[in-house]
Amino acid sequence: MILRWISAWGLLAFSAGVWAVSPYIQGDPVAGGSAQVVAAAVESKLKGGGFKVVGKYFPKTLTGYGVVVATDDAMLNEVGAVGGPAVLGAAIRVGVKADGSVAYTNPDYWYRAYFRKAFDKREAAVKALQTRLQDTLGAGKGQGGDEPPGNLVNYRYMIGMERLDSSKSKLAEYGSFAEALKTVRDNLAKGAGKTAKVYEVVMADRKLAVFGVAMNDAEHNDGDWIKKIDMQNNIAGLPYEIYIVDNEVSSPHGRFRIALAFPDVGMGQFMRISSLPNAIMEAMGSVAGVEKKPSAEAWQQ
Structure with a gap:
């Protein structure tokens, strides 16, 4: 927050023409009824617009909310070309509410954060995707907060917190991409770390993969923690991800990924979920096949 204030004021002082970017864009509402009904209507729209759902x-404890996840072939080509953690940008997420409300991830926001210095060369592709999404889902107001675009290139919530390329994101390393992929698939299939698979996107020729992961443990399940920070209307920030680059399995650190998804949340709100980043990394570690080390108490028994 402090870093964002400093950066924002610096940019404002530099140019009166500075703008900010929101993480989500409101789509046209559809007929309500239940989250599942609204999601089905959105899925139909996405398929009609040429997207793959x-x-x-x-989320189990968040009745009336849901997310539809899609991909776009043209953008997958760009994601694959950038490589590395940019694979997190493979998914386009659309949040839905039972009342018919729709909001989707803003490409101009998320790809600035995931493509970083490679964004400028791919800005035309990002704008093309944004136009297609607007034509398919509607082009309403931005929501979920905002960030000066310059902040997103090397985003972190405040000084000292993790960035996209933090070494803390790495969870495990295997002998090959195939071994890493099998490990993650197998562990998600058996619910390791009390998780479940929401989606997967695999680009085998690039040795890249990303999985959307639902957190279902009693203490840190997705429905409960997003309510604690009062961000359920920005449900398109979910689900969390685990990804593979070559033979390494990683997951974006919570202090980066949660803050990126919900930039409008204040430090007081984040303190309500202060244990969540470590809980996420532990859960994702289980999915990555990381063996838990016995606690001191266990050694004493």
Whole structure:
């Protein structure tokens, strides 16, 4: 927050023409009824617009909310070309509410954060995707907060917190991409770390993969923690991800990923979920096949 204030004021002082970017864009509402009904209507729209739907997510303790996840072939080519953690940009997420409300991830926001210095060369592709999404889902107001675009290139919530390329994101390393992929798939299939798979996007030729992961444990389940920070209307920030680059399995650190998804949340709100980043990394570590080390108490028994 402090870093964002400093950066924002610096940019404002530099140019009166500075703008800010929101993480989500409101779409045209559809007929309500239930989150599942609204999601079905959105899925139909996405398919009609040429997108591929790869998953849907309805957090167990958050009745009336859901997410539809899609991909776009043209953008997947750009994601693959950038490589590395940019694979997180493979998914386009659309949040839905039972009342018919729709809001989707803003390409101009998320790809600035994931493509970083490679964004400028791919800005035309990002704008093309944004136009297609607007034509398919509607082009309403931005929501979920905002960030000066310059902040997104090397985003972190405040000084000292993790960035996209933090070394803390790495969870495990295997002998090959195939071994890493099998490990993650197998562990998600058996619910390791009390998780479940929401979607997967695999670019085997690039040795890249990303999975959307639902967190279902009693203490840190997605429906409960997003309510604690009062961000359920920005449900398109979910689900969390685990990704593979070559033979390494990683997951974006919570202090980066949660803050990126919900930039409008204040430090007081984040303190309500202060244990969540470590809980996420532990859960994702289980999915990545990281063996838990015995606690001191266990050694004493």
